Amino acid sequence: MGLQFAPRAEAAIIGRMPKIQSPPGMRDFYPDDMRQQNWLFDAWRDVSRSFGFVEYEGPIFEYLDLYKLKSGDGIVSELFHFQDRGEREFAIRPEMTPTLARMIAARANALPRPIKWFSIPRMCRAEKPQKGRLREFFQWNADILGLDEMIADAEVIAVVVAFLRRIGLSPSEAVVKVSSRPLAARLLESIGIAPERQGGAFDLIDRMTKTPAAEFDKKWNDEFGGSAPAARLRSVFRQSSLADAEAALGGIDGPAREAFADLWNFLKAFDVADFCRFDPGVVRGIAYYTGTVFEVHAADRSHRALAGGGRYDNLTGLLDGPNVPGVGFGMGDAPIQSLLADLGRTPKLDEALDAFLIDADARFFPQLMAVANRLRANGLRADFSYKRQALGKQFKQASSRAARVAVIIGEEFEQRGELIVKNLATGQQQAVAIEELATELSRL
Amino acid sequence: MGLQFAPRAEAAIIGRMPKIQSPPGMRDFYPDDMRQQNWLFDAWRDVSRSFGFVEYEGPIFEYLDLYKLKSGDGIVSELFHFQDRGEREFAIRPEMTPTLARMIAARANALPRPIKWFSIPRMCRAEKPQKGRLREFFQWNADILGLDEMIADAEVIAVVVAFLRRIGLSPSEAVVKVSSRPLAARLLESIGIAPERQGGAFDLIDRMTKTPAAEFDKKWNDEFGGSAPAARLRSVFRQSSLADAEAALGGIDGPAREAFADLWNFLKAFDVADFCRFDPGVVRGIAYYTGTVFEVHAADRSHRALAGGGRYDNLTGLLDGPNVPGVGFGMGDAPIQSLLADLGRTPKLDEALDAFLIDADARFFPQLMAVANRLRANGLRADFSYKRQALGKQFKQASSRAARVAVIIGEEFEQRGELIVKNLATGQQQAVAIEELATELSRL
Numbered sequence: 001m002g003l004q005f006a007p008r009a010e011a012a013i014i015g016r017m018p019k020i021q022s023p024p025g026m027r028d029f030y031p032d033d034m035r036q037q038n039w040l041f042d043a044w045r046d047v048s049r050s051f052g053f054v055e056y057e058g059p060i061f062e063y064l065d066l067y068k069l070k071s072g073d074g075i076v077s078e079l080f081h082f083q084d085r086g087e088r089e090f091a092i093r094p095e096m097t098p099t100l101a102r103m104i105a106a107r108a109n110a111l112p113r114p115i116k117w118f119s120i121p122r123m124c125r126a127e128k129p130q131k132g133r134l135r136e137f138f139q140w141n142a143d144i145l146g147l148d149e150m151i152a153d154a155e156v157i158a159v160v161v162a163f164l165r166r167i168g169l170s171p172s173e174a175v176v177k178v179s180s181r182p183l184a185a186r187l188l189e190s191i192g193i194a195p196e197r198q199g200g201a202f203d204l205i206d207r208m209t210k211t212p213a214a215e216f217d218k219k220w221n222d223e224f225g226g227s228a229p230a231a232r233l234r235s236v237f238r239q240s241s242l243a244d245a246e247a248a249l250g251g252i253d254g255p256a257r258e259a260f261a262d263l264w265n266f267l268k269a270f271d272v273a274d275f276c277r278f279d280p281g282v283v284r285g286i287a288y289y290t291g292t293v294f295e296v297h298a299a300d301r302s303h304r305a306l307a308g309g310g311r312y313d314n315l316t317g318l319l320d321g322p323n324v325p326g327v328g329f330g331m332g333d334a335p336i337q338s339l340l341a342d343l344g345r346t347p348k349l350d351e352a353l354d355a356f357l358i359d360a361d362a363r364f365f366p367q368l369m370a371v372a373n374r375l376r377a378n379g380l381r382a383d384f385s386y387k388r389q390a391l392g393k394q395f396k397q398a399s400s401r402a403a404r405v406a407v408i409i410g411e412e413f414e415q416r417g418e419l420i421v422k423n424l425a426t427g428q429q430q431a432v433a434i435e436e437l438a439t440e441l442s443r444l
Numbered sequence: 445m446g447l448q449f450a451p452r453a454e455a456a457i458i459g460r461m462p463k464i465q466s467p468p469g470m471r472d473f474y475p476d477d478m479r480q481q482n483w484l485f486d487a488w489r490d491v492s493r494s495f496g497f498v499e500y501e502g503p504i505f506e507y508l509d510l511y512k513l514k515s516g517d518g519i520v521s522e523l524f525h526f527q528d529r530g531e532r533e534f535a536i537r538p539e540m541t542p543t544l545a546r547m548i549a550a551r552a553n554a555l556p557r558p559i560k561w562f563s564i565p566r567m568c569r570a571e572k573p574q575k576g577r578l579r580e581f582f583q584w585n586a587d588i589l590g591l592d593e594m595i596a597d598a599e600v601i602a603v604v605v606a607f608l609r610r611i612g613l614s615p616s617e618a619v620v621k622v623s624s625r626p627l628a629a630r631l632l633e634s635i636g637i638a639p640e641r642q643g644g645a646f647d648l649i650d651r652m653t654k655t656p657a658a659e660f661d662k663k664w665n666d667e668f669g670g671s672a673p674a675a676r677l678r679s680v681f682r683q684s685s686l687a688d689a690e691a692a693l694g695g696i697d698g699p700a701r702e703a704f705a706d707l708w709n710f711l712k713a714f715d716v717a718d719f720c721r722f723d724p725g726v727v728r729g730i731a732y733y734t735g736t737v738f739e740v741h742a743a744d745r746s747h748r749a750l751a752g753g754g755r756y757d758n759l760t761g762l763l764d765g766p767n768v769p770g771v772g773f774g775m776g777d778a779p780i781q782s783l784l785a786d787l788g789r790t791p792k793l794d795e796a797l798d799a800f801l802i803d804a805d806a807r808f809f810p811q812l813m814a815v816a817n818r819l820r821a822n823g824l825r826a827d828f829s830y831k832r833q834a835l836g837k838q839f840k841q842a843s844s845r846a847a848r849v850a851v852i853i854g855e856e857f858e859q860r861g862e863l864i865v866k867n868l869a870t871g872q873q874q875a876v877a878i879e880e881l882a883t884e885l886s887r888l
Contacts, residue, residue: 019764020510020546023534026503028547031561034499050820052827052845054795055478059470059580060504060536060566061524066464080505080534082526084570090467090524092504092536102464103472112844114830117475122504122566126528136503151830162820269813320463351498369713376494376606383496386558386595400556401496 025127025135035349037138040167040333041120044140047163048118051155053142056117058099064089066098069318080126080135092124096141096330097315104145105321114152115145115326134334140307143328145315150259153292153311153327154266160296160307160329161272167336168345171299174306176272177279178294180263181310182256184280187236187245190252192227202283205237209281209301242278263292288312292327303339307331354380354441355421356398360410362388368409371419371434378438398424404444407437469571469579479793481582484611484777485564488584491607492562495599497586500561502543508533510542513762524570524579536568540585540774541759548589549765558596559589559770578778584751587772589759594703597736597755597771598710604740604751604773605716611780612789615743618750620716621723622738624707625754626700628724631680631689634696636671646727649681653725653745686722707736732756736771747783751775798824798885799865800842804854806832812853815863815878822882842868848888851881 022028029037045055067075081091093099096119104115119141127133142159144152157176164174184205188198201224208216217230224233239245242260246252267273284293291311298306309329316324340346355375359368368384375382383401385394391408398406408420412431419437422429423444432440466472473481489499511519525535537543540563548559563585571577586603588596601620608618628649629642637645645668652660661674668677680689686704690696711717720738728737735755742750753773760768784790799819803812812828819826827845829838835852842850852864856875863881866873867888876884 019549020507020513022546022550023503023505023507023532026505028503028543028550029501030547030551030555031498031500034501037501038499046823049795049825050823052797052825054475055482056475057473057478057481059467059472060568061467061470063464063467069464077529080526080528082524084524085521086573088467099472102466103474105463106466106472107474111474116827124504129530147830149830165821269810271814271817351493353496366713370715373715377609379490379494381493381496383560386591386593 023135024129025133027134027136031351035351036337036346037333039347039349040336041138043163043166044118044120044331047159047166048140048142050162051116051159053116053118053159056100056103056119057121058093058096058103058119060122061090061092062099062102064091066102067091067094070098070101078126080124093121094123094125096121096123096139100141100143101315101319101321104324105316105319108316108322108324113146115143117145118142138333140331140333141328143326145324145326145328147327148311148313148325150262150292151266153263154270154272156309156327156329157267157276157294158270158272160294160309160331161270161275163331164275164296167340169339171275173299173343174275174296174339175299176276176294176296177282178263178267178276178292179278179280179282180256180260180292181283181289182291183260184283186252186254186256187280191232191236193224194227197224197227205233205281206283208237237280240277240279245278245280259291284308284310294329296331298339302342303335306335306339350402352381353383353398353401353403354444355382355405355407356394356401356403357382357384358391358394358398358406358408359384359388360391360408364409364413367413371407371409371437374434375438375441378442380438380441405441467579468573469577471578471580475795479795480781480790481777483791483793484780485582487607487610488562488564488775491603491610492584492586494606495560495603497560497562497603500544500547500563501565502537502540502547502563504566505534505536506543506546508535510546511535511538514542514545522570524568537565538567538569540565540567540583544585544587545759545763545765548768549760549763552760552766552768557590559587561589562586582777584775584777585772587770589768589770589772591771592755592757592769594706594736595710597707598714598716600753600771600773601711601720601738602714602716604738604753604775605714605719607775608719608740611784613783615719617743617787618719618740618783619743620720620738620740621726622707622711622720622736623722623724623726624700624704624736625727625733626735627704628681628727630696630698630700631724635676635680637668638671641668641671649677649725650727652681681724684721684723689722689724703735728752728754738773740775742783746786747779750779750783794846796825797827797842797845797847798888799826799849799851800838800845800847801826801828802835802838802842802850802852803828803832804835804852808853808857811857815851815853815881818878819882819885822886824882824885849885 064081067079079091079094081089083089120138121141122136122138124136127135142156144156160176185198188201193201204220220230220233236245267276282293282295289310290313293310295305296307307329311327313325314323315326316322357368357372359365365388372382372384385397395406403424406422406424408422412418412420417434418431419434420429421432421440508525511523523535523538525533527533564582565585566580566582568580571579586600588600604620629639632642632645648664664674664677711720726737726739733754734757737754739749740751751773755771757769758767759770760766801812801816803809809832816826816828829841839850847868850866850868852866856862856864861878862875863878864873865876865884
């Protein structure tokens with residue numbers, strides 16, 4: 001309410017302008033939408049905390065250089081950026097990792113270990129406005145920092161699976177596709193792609209599922225067919241278990257294989273292996289990841305990736321900070337909500353009042369207010385009609401506000417300090433002494 | 445985690461650049477700060493909901509025109525604004541009211557009544573970077589829309605007071621200064637300032653407390669001294685009760701006086717009058733407000749206003765929307781946190797684990813994991829050491845993580861399925877069967 005509205009005379013002139021719309025690609029959260037959003041955020045928070053993660057946040061914009069440093073100058077066109085009057089250049093954050101790196105670099109040695117941090121940042125990307133392309137979204141991030149042991153890799157995957165379970169998804173509906181960069185490199189090597197050519201190979205593989213098979217095979221064979229034809233690649237990189245891939249390969253071994261087996265054992269120990277599948281096709285096309293990589297998808301691949309993450313070996317290196325290894329992931333709000341909607345699994349949420357107060361007669365209104373004050377001071381959600389009106393109309397409002405009970409203040413209150421509490425679901429009613437009302441409502 | 449880190453070779457070059465700092469005037473929320481922030485937001489949410497308000501949100505930026513429409517072109521220099529590739533002009537929101545107006549205008553007739561909405565938007569203003577001037581902040585907003593009855597004015601003030609009480613402030617520490625534009629106009633009229641000159645008079649009065657007395661008096665007398673000398677103005681506009689002002693005036697009457705008496709009676713009915721003081725010097729310098737106006741201040745005036753609000757008679761008029769009267773307020777996060785800090789009342793918050801799990805020997809680690817999985821699946825906050833190490837070191841970690849209890853998995857578990865639960869505050873310990881652990885911890 002801080003800034004000035006234009007004077008009314010001016011308003012009369014401007015009033016003829018067309019209405020101003022919501023900006024393209026941005027969402028309004030009316031109360032019904034907000035309940036869904038809060039439900040999702042609560043699930044993210046609860047699951048994070050149950051695993052011992054603590055929450056952090058950063059600013060909505062950072063110096064533009066922070067993003068250029070991480071992603072090169074090409075990133076600028078994907079950002080909303082601007083200058084202040086001092087000609088400093090800023091950009092609204094398109095992801096949380098650079099902020100995380102900056103915050104960790106600034107206090108790396110002072111932070112208590114282990115660093116298990118989560119956040120639910122709002123972020124923007126300058127997408128072309130078109131249906132289904134959001135310019136603003138929220139993204140759950142969780143990271144374990146300063147630890148290079150495989151149990152941490154498994155634990156961040158376990159957090160993701162705990163969330164999938166919590167919102168009611170089963171392994172037949174959502175799957176975590178897990179691989180590791182070193183193991184994938186080992187697989188490439190085993191079919192004859194030498195290390196110096198693997199970067200280009202990973203870039204292609206990363207697009208394998210998004211490219212028509214014939215087109216992919218042609219591209220692959222043009223570049224790598226001399227070493228390994230596309231059919232051979234597919235026989236190894238389209239497996240859903242490491243055992244299958246091994247069978248196709250006649251056995252692989254070495255440290256990458258052993259490390260991956262460790263990861264898999266920890267996934268079993270965390271009781272989340274039922275949601276996980278080995279998929280060497282997951283490479284995350286990102287120079288940044290150095291070990292475990294994973295993506296979460298709807299099992300029928302009907303949606304964009306629900307989440308993605310992995311291990312990186314030096315978060316703060318770009319910022320001249322100390323060496324900080326870590327493992328983490330990001331999960332956007334929109335794909336999850338869209339999947340739940342498609343599955344008919346969007347939760348039914350209302351914002352029920354604990355009590356709607358009704359006066360049997362207008363003369364009891366001061367007493368009604370006193371009851372309302374008492375309930376509200378006890379943290380109960382209580383409301384009442386602003387208008388003094390007939391009982392029936394007040395009951396109608398109680399229903400439309402989804403109140404759990406109606407509390408009627410009438411002659412019993414005047415005579416004995418008693419209220420009538422009516423359960424609006426069952427219709428049952430009982431007399432309750434004013435002193436016991438808050439306790440009784442909390443019990444219901 | 446979505447975008448690409450620059451390849452490592454490049455990083456080695458860039459690594460020599462100076463570290464990138466947090467942007468000026470923006471805050472990082474490390475976990476300790478975030479707990480304070482969440483504590484404040486939870487209080488805002490709980491209080492809003494106890495009064496039957498429901499939450500909404502809007503986009504972080506809007507069309508720049510929305511703000512120009514409300515506040516004139518002069519607002520642009522106070523905003524962070526930018527264009528997208530389609531040359532649309534946007535600005536990061538500096539306040540929530542224009543977004544609220546847009547959202548209400550779009551669905552005014554479809555929204556269930558009463559419209560009691562709250563929000564905790566993040567917003568930015570292009571302040572000059574200097575100590576204590578934040579460019580980014582959060583602001584609790586609550587509004588009752590579509591209702592022009594005085595009970596709504598009193599209720600939004602009651603919400604503010606409920607929050608002040610909830611965070612432990614007393615009337616000797618924080619005060620709600622209440623006035624009404626029509627009543628203040630009546631007072632000005634009574635000392636001889638005619639309606640057509642009152643706009644200028646209000647602008648001056650709005651700056652009265654921020655201006656040295658002699659300077660104010662000179663300005664006032666230059667313009668209005670002919671009708672009413674500054675001393676006369678002060679005798680009326682520096683009163684802390686309506687009765688005092690009346691005494692100085694020899695009585696005022698009329699509809700403005702009656703409406704204000706109604707407001708005061710409702711404030712008493714909401715049991716919040718002890719925090720409220722009549723202060724005709726509160727004019728909110730804003731063409732936008734048409735009725736009740738109020739500001740919340742530290743009682744010793746040591747801080748900027750903690751909150752401000754009032755009644756406006758047509759929220760959506762500027763947007764060509766239907767006539768929607770309303771009353772509401774905004775309260776920033778920073779002044780409240782600063783006041784609590786000055787009072788030594790910043791809450792002590794930790795992020796306690798419900799249980800820290802300890803294995804009596806490394807061979808019990810698989811069982812420890814099973815217990816951790818079970819507790820976490822029950823929504824309990826459980827963690828354990830990543831390293832297999834001596835009992836003493838594990839207990840030390842349990843303390844440093846502020847765990848309520850340590851749960852020791854040892855031979856009793858192997859033999860009888862029992863765990864040792866040790867209360868880390870009292871030192872007491874007991875054996876608990878695995879089946880009862882989650883229930884027992886929830887009870888603690």
